[in-house]
Amino acid sequence: MLDNNQLLRxxxxxxxDDGKSTLIGRLLYDSKSIFEDQLQAIENTSKKKGHDGVDxxxxxxxxxxxxxxxxxxxxAYRYFTTPKRKFIIADTPGHIQYTRNMVTGASTAxxxxxxxxxxxxxxxxxxxHSFIASLLQIPHVIVCIxxxxxxxxxxxxxxxxxxxxxxxxxxxxxxxxRFIPISALDGDNVVNRSxxxxxYQGAPLLHTLETMHISSDINKVDARFPVQTVxxxxxxxxxxxxxxxxxxxxxxxxxxxxxTVMPSGFTSIIKSIDVYEDALSEAYAPMSxxxxxxxxxxxxxxxxxxxSNNKPExxxxxxxxxxxxxxxxxxxxxxYSIRHTSNEQKAMIKExxxxxxxxxxxxxxxxxxxxxxxxxxxxIRTTKPLMTDSYRENRTTGSIIxxxxxxxxxxxxxxxx
Numbered sequence: 270m271l272d273n274n275q276l277l278r279x280x281x282x283x284x285x286d287d288g289k290s291t292l293i294g295r296l297l298y299d300s301k302s303i304f305e306d307q308l309q310a311i312e313n314t315s316k317k318k319g320h321d322g323v324d325x326x327x328x329x330x331x332x333x334x335x336x337x338x339x340x341x342x343x344x345a346y347r348y349f350t351t352p353k354r355k356f357i358i359a360d361t362p363g364h365i366q367y368t369r370n371m372v373t374g375a376s377t378a379x380x381x382x383x384x385x386x387x388x389x390x391x392x393x394x395x396x397x398h399s400f401i402a403s404l405l406q407i408p409h410v411i412v413c414i415x416x417x418x419x420x421x422x423x424x425x426x427x428x429x430x431x432x433x434x435x436x437x438x439x440x441x442x443x444x445x446x447r448f449i450p451i452s453a454l455d456g457d458n459v460v461n462r463s464x465x466x467x468x469y470q471g472a473p474l475l476h477t478l479e480t481m482h483i484s485s486d487i488n489k490v491d492a493r494f495p496v497q498t499v500x501x502x503x504x505x506x507x508x509x510x511x512x513x514x515x516x517x518x519x520x521x522x523x524x525x526x527x528x529t530v531m532p533s534g535f536t537s538i539i540k541s542i543d544v545y546e547d548a549l550s551e552a553y554a555p556m557s558x559x560x561x562x563x564x565x566x567x568x569x570x571x572x573x574x575x576x577s578n579n580k581p582e583x584x585x586x587x588x589x590x591x592x593x594x595x596x597x598x599x600x601x602x603x604x605y606s607i608r609h610t611s612n613e614q615k616a617m618i619k620e621x622x623x624x625x626x627x628x629x630x631x632x633x634x635x636x637x638x639x640x641x642x643x644x645x646x647x648x649i650r651t652t653k654p655l656m657t658d659s660y661r662e663n664r665t666t667g668s669i670i671x672x673x674x675x676x677x678x679x680x681x682x683x684x685x686x
Contacts, residue, residue, distance in 0.1 A: 277483060278409070280359040280375040280515040282398035283384030288415045292384065292453035292474075293347060293360055294325025299460035300475060302349035325453070343522045368642040371401050372592045372682060376668065379483045380409040382474075387420045391433040397627055399434075404590060404644070404684065406661055408486045411477060418452040422465040437440065440630075442661075449474055487554050488663045492520030493581065493656075494574040495610035495666075496621035500559055511557035511660055512543060513568055518610060520576070522560070523551040527577040530568055531656045536577055537562040550647070554665070571612035573656040581666060583654040588622070588634040589669060589683035590660075591639070591647045597680075599639035605671040605680065615652045616671065624647040639681075646686065660684035 281289045297303050308323075315324040347358040349544035377379060381402040385395055402410055412434055420426040427450045438446060449458055450469050457463035458473045472480070500512040518662035522528075526539045540561045542549045552558045560574065568574075575581060593599060599618060621637040624645040639645060649669075660667030671681040 276355045276357070277380065277478060277481065277628060278357045278359070278378045279380040279382060279478065280361055280371070280378040280380045280402075281384065282361050282371055282375070282402070283415075284389075284392060284394035287384040287386050288314070288453045289360060291325045292415065292451070292459065293358055295453045295456055295459045295509050296358075296475060297347065297349055298323070298325055299456055300349060300351055302351075314591070316565070328465075351475070351479060356478065359673075368397070368401070368644070369592055369594045372405065372644075373594070375402060375405050375407060376664075378405075378407050379486055380411060380481060381407045381476070382411045382413055384413050384415050385430055385434070387414050387416050387426050387430060389597050390430050391437060393628065395434070396437055396630065399438060399441060399443075400625075400627075400630055401644075403443050404628075406442070406664060406684075408444055408483070409481055410443050411474070412446065412448045413453075413573065414448060414450045415453055417450045417463075420453055421537060422450075422463075424466075424468045427469075432444060447471075447477060449477065455623075480504065488519035488658075488665075489519060489553070489581055491581070491658060491663055491666075492522055492526075492576040493518040493561065493610075493658070493663065493666050494522060495612065495656075496568055496570055496572045496574065497611045498570055499568065510561070511565070512561050513574065514557070514559040514610060516557045517552050517554045519554045519580075519663050521551055521553040522576075528562070528574050529577045529580060530566055530575045531580065532576060532583050532654045533566070533568075533572070535564075535566045537564040537566055539563075539682070573608075575656070581656045581658050583656050585654050586619075586650045587649050587657060587669075588686040589647055589649055589657065590686060591618075591645055591671075591681050591683040593639045593641055593643045593681050595673070595678060595680040596641055598641075599680070603658075604674065606674055607649065607655070607669055607671055608658065609655045609669045610666060612653065612655060613617065615674075618647050619650045620648040622648065647683075649683075654681075657685050659686060 283289050312323055345360040349356050361371040361374040383398055413428055414430045431448050450466055451458045457465055460475045462473055494517055495515050496513045497515040500514050502510055526537050528539055529536050540563050542552045543559045602617055605616050607614050623632040623634045624636055624643055626633050658666045667685045669683045670679050673680050
């Protein structure tokens with residue numbers, strides 16, 4: 270099993286021409302994570318476009334529209350590996366109208382790279398993306414101050430952006446913010462240390478990503494095991510086996526632990542924890558395992574096994590920060606399906622408390638219509654209780670999606686307050 274500390278998911282965000290795609294291209298190019306045929310194709314395209322060298326942005330701009338316009342529209346996922354770590358990059362769009370793409374791309378990220386153009390400093394989009402990173406509780410934010418070559422590698426210009434960002438970030442909930450001066454185009458401080466900025470004593474970007482401590486980001490305190498299915502093989506060797514299979518959402522479970530099954534409230538003791546042919550003494554997030562219990566309890570998909578001395582809240586009324594993802598606006602008091610871990614219920618948006626004005630980050634209590642890209646605080650009522658934690662404490666059991674029953678399309682994603 271891949272140790273979770275070896276896999277880092279990060280998202281990139283910034284305004285349209287801040288150089289995100291070039292930065293990712295530079296990371297892939299300098300860390301030698303590109304196949305020869307890809308490289309050849311991109312060299313050919315760069316020549317056709319009349320560029321002197323390789324246009325690094327072409328590594329990530331996969332959609333035809335993006336290549337023609339040189340912008341990123343959808344969330345593009347890229348994978349690369351260094352000897353120290355595996356990486357998944359979610360390259361998200363810079364335009365205002367693609368706020369929803371940033372929310373989906375960043376929802377599972379350990380870190381966010383926010384690009385700032387050294388010439389322009391902190392602009393509206395920087396604030397918007399930083400706010401979304403804070404809302405999604407991304408634990409680590411790396412502010413890459415790009416295009417340092419266009420300000421003559423000036424330490425003064427770098428410090429000016431830091432001061433601007435820190436003043437704004439004091440209102441956000443981000444635990445760890447780091448600043449790196451880079452030139453994505455020339456490769457300064459991306460993979461290799463810059464010879465042009467000897468005043469910067471910190472590590473380049475790749476080294477920062479490789480050494481960032483992320484195992485502490487997982488909630489190890491609240492043991493939560495949403496049941497996905499019940500295993501009854503009824504084979505010769507497992508005639509009476511009844512295992513509850515799923516993925517540990519958070520915390521640690523050990524054989525012998527006192528557990529409670531929610532929402533029924535029945536209690537038992539963990540008899541065994543199994544993976545394929547092996548028996549384990551403990552399981553922790555994000556392992557997928559099967560558990561057996563000392564007692565026969567009626568458990569089905571959507572139930573949650575938790576430790577008896579530490580239970581989530583079971584409620585039919587939840588408050589959620591909701592990002593509306595669909596082109597069609599929310600229908601007043603319409604019924605949706607709500608999906609939370611392995612649990613699916615019917616739900617209704619009871620009330621829109623306020624909308625976030627993405628420009629000023631203020632609260633708008635007058636406008637109650639939910640349109641695409643709107644972020645708002647809402648009250649939701651479900652048909653049966655959901656076992657929830659707040660998103661701040663547990664990103665897995667604190668998140669939900671809403672699905673339109675008629676079209677089966679995901680219409681909103683939410684963080685439980």
